[in-house]
Amino acid sequence: MSETDSKTADAAIFESLLTPQLGAAYGMALRLSGNTADAEDLVQEAALLAFRGFKTFELGTNFKAWFFRILTNAYFGKRRREKRRPTSVDLEDVPERYLFERTAEAGLHERSNDPASHLVSEMDVEQVTAAIDALPEEYRVVSMLYFLEDLSYQDIAEVLDIPVGTVRSRLHRGRRMLQKALWHIAEEAGIISKLKNEDAAS
Amino acid sequence: MTAPSRYSCQEVVEKLDEYVDRALTSGEIASVEEHLQRCAECACEYRFESNLISEIRAKLRRIDLPPDLMSRISQMIREECDKEGE
Numbered sequence A: 001m002s003e004t005d006s007k008t009a010d011a012a013i014f015e016s017l018l019t020p021q022l023g024a025a026y027g028m029a030l031r032l033s034g035n036t037a038d039a040e041d042l043v044q045e046a047a048l049l050a051f052r053g054f055k056t057f058e059l060g061t062n063f064k065a066w067f068f069r070i071l072t073n074a075y076f077g078k079r080r081r082e083k084r085r086p087t088s089v090d091l092e093d094v095p096e097r098y099l100f101e102r103t104a105e106a107g108l109h110e111r112s113n114d115p116a117s118h119l120v121s122e123m124d125v126e127q128v129t130a131a132i133d134a135l136p137e138e139y140r141v142v143s144m145l146y147f148l149e150d151l152s153y154q155d156i157a158e159v160l161d162i163p164v165g166t167v168r169s170r171l172h173r174g175r176r177m178l179q180k181a182l183w184h185i186a187e188e189a190g191i192i193s194k195l196k197n198e199d200a201a202s
Numbered sequence B: 001m002t003a004p005s006r007y008s009c010q011e012v013v014e015k016l017d018e019y020v021d022r023a024l025t026s027g028e029i030a031s032v033e034e035h036l037q038r039c040a041e042c043a044c045e046y047r048f049e050s051n052l053i054s055e056i057r058a059k060l061r062r063i064d065l066p067p068d069l070m071s072r073i074s075q076m077i078r079e080e081c082d083k084e085g086e
């Protein structure tokens, strides 16, 4: 088989592995970069890098984790050149059960048997994304992988090349931070008072 | 079979994330479940956390994939193969 023929065979295998993951990869790229043009560029860049390095992928191992690792590294490469804007919410040391307590205090538990879903369903995608974006970068990326994909802690560790214990602790803290950011954004947007009034009226 | 060790509310709250994520050992799962059966407050908190995560996931996953993205990638890969074949 000539070199070109074997390249073409590799391309066919590569594409058959990439196709089922493309939706997930694009979703991740979109949530990380925040707009469709950058997301498309990022996925295309990652696909080209992955194809060039395809010899290093062992067939039969986790292609999704392997590809997501290339994707997030490509994202970090771009991101390093930009400055992230600081957020106005203090996310240090958010206590356990943060959102549970806040929604209970606001009286949302008595009126809804599912106050968590009720609150989030009132928020739009941009607001929920903004809440995740409010997290410090190392928590934000772990959280994006967690919320967008059904990746195990082990897979997330593999994607980001960090220990499983680090994934575990970042997710734990990141979830508390996210709860505070969600609450803050919902409050600013008037969603909490709307829910209170809505409930009082019914 | 030994009975699961009895957790306090604090221990359950600390393990709730990993319980939701099915990342606990079977012994820990048994202990969390034993507690959730007898503590309404923690059971309520568990439903809250678990519903919150499902709802955030459902919201973030609604994404339209650009229909021609895969064909653009295929094109790029063909060009890459041709380039190396020269």
Ligand SMILES: [Zn+2]
Pocket: B008, B009, B010, B012, B035, B039, B041, B042, B043
């Ligand atoms: Zn309890």
